[in-house]
Amino acid sequence: MKELFNQLKTNVDQAELYHYESVQHEVTFQNGKLTELEGTIQSGYSLRIIKDNTLGFAYTKTLTNPALFLESALNSLKAGTRTNLYFPENKNSKKLRNYDPGIENITNNQVVDECRRIIGIFKEKLDAKIDIRILYGTEKIQIMNSQGTELTDEFSSYLVLCEVVFPNTAGGLYYLRRAKNYTPVPDRDLNDLIEMYKKGLNEIKIPNGKMKVLFLPTSLYVLLWRLQSGTAGNNIYHKKSPLVDKIGEKIFSEKLTIYDDPLNEAYPFARCFDDEGVSTNRLMIVEKGVLKNFYYDLFYADKMGVKSTGCGYKGAAWGGEFAALKPVPALEHLIIEPGEKSLKELIRLMDRGIIVAGVLGAHSGNIPNGDFSIGIEPCLYVENGEIIGRAKNTMIAGNIYNVMKNVVEVENQLHPTFMAGKAFPAILFDEIMVVSA
Amino acid sequence: MIEKLKSLLSKISADYADLRYEIKTETKIVFSGHEITEVSSCPADGFVLRVLKKNTLASTTFTREQDFEKALKTALSNAEIMAQNDPVPVGFALVPVIKDKFFPGLEEDPEKIPIEEKIELTRHYNEIPYQVPNIIHTDISYNETIREKCFVNTEGTEIVEKLITTRIAGSIISSDGKTLQTVRVGVGGSNGFAVLRNREEHFLKKAEIASKLLNAVPVKAGIYNVILNQNLAGVFTHEAFGHFSEADLIENNPTMRDRMKIGARLGNDILNIVDDPTIPGQLGFYKYDDEGVAAKPVQLLKNGVLVGRLHSRRTAHAFNEEPNGHCVAEDYRYAPIIRMGTIFIQPRDKSFEELLELLGDGLYLCDAMGGQTSGENFTFAAQYGYVVRNGKITDMLRDINISGNLYETLNNIEAIGNDLKLGEVGGCGKGQLNIRSCYGAPHIIVKNAVIGGV
Structure with missing residues (x-):
């Protein structure tokens, strides 16, 4: 070679x-x-x-x-x-x-x-x-x-x-x-x-309205996708992000700390250099709800007159031939810091709400603005801290810059996700609009 | 190449084997804002081997010809393991042996257009949105994908097929400092470069929509009667119904398979749905699929009754139904899977004005912004919409997502327009990407649609 x-x-x-x-x-x-x-x-x-x-x-x-x-x-x-x-x-x-x-x-x-x-x-x-x-x-x-x-x-x-x-x-x-x-x-x-x-086997009809919503770790990528869009160096450069002037501002609940941790060897595909050969390091994105950093590859770091954050990875939303992909700013090793409650305790905190165990249409809607609007499949329904059944044909919608201010609690454990290198706890949010037929 | 493939194939001892070699040449011209950020035009290639042995099917993909032996060993060993593990027995439906070279007719061969001209055209369309107030950004790119496929199998089929897909597509973003609104744009097709010319109006119109969305009202969540425009009704047809017509998606799901029996009444009797990859000039056009089977039109729903489904040779055998050439791969990195070609709701007699009158009060929803299905549930987003009062289109709406249950929604299609329109830029991501997945419909009325909003 x-x-x-x-x-x-x-x-x-x-x-x-x-x-x-x-x-x-x-x-x-x-x-x-x-x-x-x-x-x-x-x-x-x-x-x-x-x-x-x-x-x-x-x-x-x-x-x-x-x-x-x-x-x-x-x-x-x-x-x-x-x-x-x-x-x-x-x-x-x-x-x-x-x-x-x-x-x-x-x-x-x-x-x-x-x-x-x-x-x-x-x-x-x-x-x-x-x-x-x-x-x-x-x-x-x-x-x-x-x-x-x-x-x-x-x-x-x-x-x-x-x-x-x-x-x-x-x-x-x-x-x-x-x-x-x-x-x-x-x-x-x-x-x-x-x-x-077993608890979800019981099919039920559920009421519409704003309620608590528990995102399981495998569903949280819907919200994080919007945050990654909002903090990507290319989107900051082109000003297609609501966060352009918000470094140092509180954008989420203080219960949320989100960082990229490429050196974390707990999961496969840890990296000490990115796909452009730049050394990597932990990069804080949101600390206790406050926006700390945007992330860059070499190309957009140059455009912005800053240093690459070691986040240049060959990636595309829909895959493709790996050799054909150019490096773009990407958070490949995103971690949400765990909180203090177990998953069971989070469910017990729900007077009334749903558990987002799977989503439909994560990619749809106005992503740059932080909007999401997804079908929930499966959608488990909780009343008085107990899962009492499963609702069909249910949707939630919102904007992450509102929804992620309303965090009730974060789970005390990290779980691997569909994306290698990313690990999240479950997170319980409040006041999300739920509509179910 | 055919001779080389045949020679490799002759080394295989199996009940059936096929080998596909493919060169995929992609040309990309990417604009981000006013700047050009990428131009590339490169070929990439590889092999896909499938082996049918002891009633099991195993596949291996590989890049280098010298890895053939290794790939073959992997495939044969996998077939052996499957055979020992009580698999669902695999057989292939019989199809005619074909020897053909197929190069579809093109209105202006994109390969003959200089890259400079492609860059200039893309740049031209990329600049149009900025004429409209509040447009802050565009991401517009030219994508040309040429698949040159050589396919041989041990039955004697030898096919060379070349498919060229072009598009200029992307998104337009508007902002008033408080909110960002995104609208997708795209023109393109499978029949040459000519379709990309003189399309200024499309880019201008979409930019105007992006700008107007800044003042649109977010839709209120609830249950509404709606008219879906052609693009949105097409996505519904693809997402909610079409995927269920793919035999591989239901074959191992007993409850779904039971509900999707041929002869089952699934929809209102005005509803007819067809998938036809053989319509020349449409994005979804092809002659042979990636297992060497000639594509056929398939009537899927006739007067609301399920009458057909999409098959590979394997699933056609398993379901004891006719194969119809719907087994397509993204490229040389994948064994083929069942895909839609051009799926659409067949038109009826109502004009758009008649549909509005019939709707009375409700919503008029336009253009898809992504969609997905899981079992009988689906969801998709609309780029924009309008409140309809007393048959008249009024206030503009945004942040619209529709969710529903397939069977209920098929029965809730109350009226179908006469204005069928097929998409120019489709795409489907069922494990692999299919950029030629084409869908369409006339305007339709759906009763009691679940609309998510904030």
Whole structure:
């Protein structure tokens, strides 16, 4: 790769080559039956070049034609994307514990057996449709730039996702576990879920109006998505955020502290450098309700005349070929600081309200303004501190800059979420408009 | 490439196997505000291998040709493991062997348009919204996706198909210092570059809506009778009903499967829904799907009764129904799954004015801003709307989301207009992205819709 890089960086002022390789396995059980075993072996290269303060970009899956690869990048200079950014010189050789070699020894047979065991635990206590997906594999990234930076990291990841589906619906309660190697799901982890499911079996009609709403960790991304939009360097630069002049102001309840923690090795995919080779650090976004920082990649940090916060990641809302993605400002390791009450205590605090166990339409509505308006599926209903059933056809709506001021309590425990690296507690809010048919 | 694929395929010992090699070339021109932030035009490629053995189906995707042996070993081993684990037995419905090369006709081949011209056109549309007061930002991009697919299977099918999708799309943001309002814009299609020309009015009109939304009233949550415009009714058709027509989404859900039996009455008898990927010129157009099956139009709902569903070869066999060529992958990174092509509510006889009169009091809701379905429940957002009083369109509304139950809503479709319109920029994210997912409808009246508001 180094030889190739030396070829590619000729005739330009700066260059950066990014390489990834990934091997993933996916085991899927639907309705208790093994339905799919899939494998993917993918790799690719991305090239960024800067010449006369103009940024060019290209990607390729294989290096069979390096000349074409460079030509594509040189061609893209014609567009005239202006920048004064400098690729970083990063000699930091720190290694995080991201890779567990045990991952190489996992077999699909072992994973299939684990799925069967998990289904057995559920089936002992429930007559329900159980869907399970286990995804595991390895990923390697390499970044090289013309400042002499050469960084590599290797990751292993093991994800268990179980869904216990309510009858006559496709929505259910989730159990999610992330690790860096195979670890059996402890039986006890499933007990609370089973108990909650049983209480939700009873279909009921619920009243409309403002009430308490408990977001489970796997649903909170709806609200955090809007906050990430509001604090992203690109949106601050373009002034498409309600938070442009609000650093230092209280925007949420003092019970909320939200930060990006890339060095946290508790979850897979911790990072000591971002996808642009910039060293990372914990970045406080909201501390006790007060807005502390926006987050930047190199491109928008340059535009704003500030330093990159080490938040440049190759990402896009809808995925896509990884090599084809350019770094953008992203909070990949977002954490909400836990509070003091257990989940059961949070439910007991609810005189009347709903539990958002799953959402529909998280991506819809006016995200830049912080608005959300989502269908709840499943929607559990609580009265006098007890779950008494499940409502169908229910929606909530609001704006995060109002709703997140009204926090009753935050759960005392972090849970992994659908997005690797992000972990949230459950949060109980008050005064959210609920409409149900 | 076909010969190379055949040679690789000949190394496989299985009941059936197919191999798809695909080059996807994406051209992107991205404007953020007045600045251009990206131009790229690069090919990327890869292979997708599927093996049917011992009544199980396993797939592996891989990037480099030299990884074929490894991919094959993984697929065969996975098939073996599945076979030992009491799987639902897999078979493939029979389809004709096809040998064809298909390159759809284009009105101006985008590949022949210089990148400079594409940049200028995108820049031109990107600047239009700024003529309107209170527009503070635009994110407009040109996206061209060319999929050159080579498909072979052990039955003898050999297909080369090239599909080109273009669009200029994005969002326009307005602000009055207190609130930000977003409106989506987009023009495009599957039949060449010409569809992108002379579209100034679209960008201007959307900018005016974004600006007017600043003074619109947030909708009050509640239950309303509504008219959905073509785009919104199309999203409803796609989200709420269409996904249920996809056999893979219901096959392992016994309760849903039971409700979606052919012959079941699901809607009002005025309701007819079809999915037809074979309409030339529409965004959803293709001739062959990604398992080498010729696409066919499928009548899904006829006079409110379920009469068809969308299939892959595997699900057609499992349901003992006809295969219809609806198994499509995003690109070389994925084995195909069941997708809609062009789904729409078939038009009836009512004009828009007649629908307004019929509605009397209610809401007129326009243009989708995302939607999702889960089982029989769905939700989608409208970009804007109006209060209708006594058949007249009055105050503008914003912050509108609609939620509902599929079966109740199908029965609540009370009237259907005569003004069918299909979308130019669709898209669906069912695990993989399908940028050619096309939907549409005429204006429709839905009774008792649940509207979320603040």
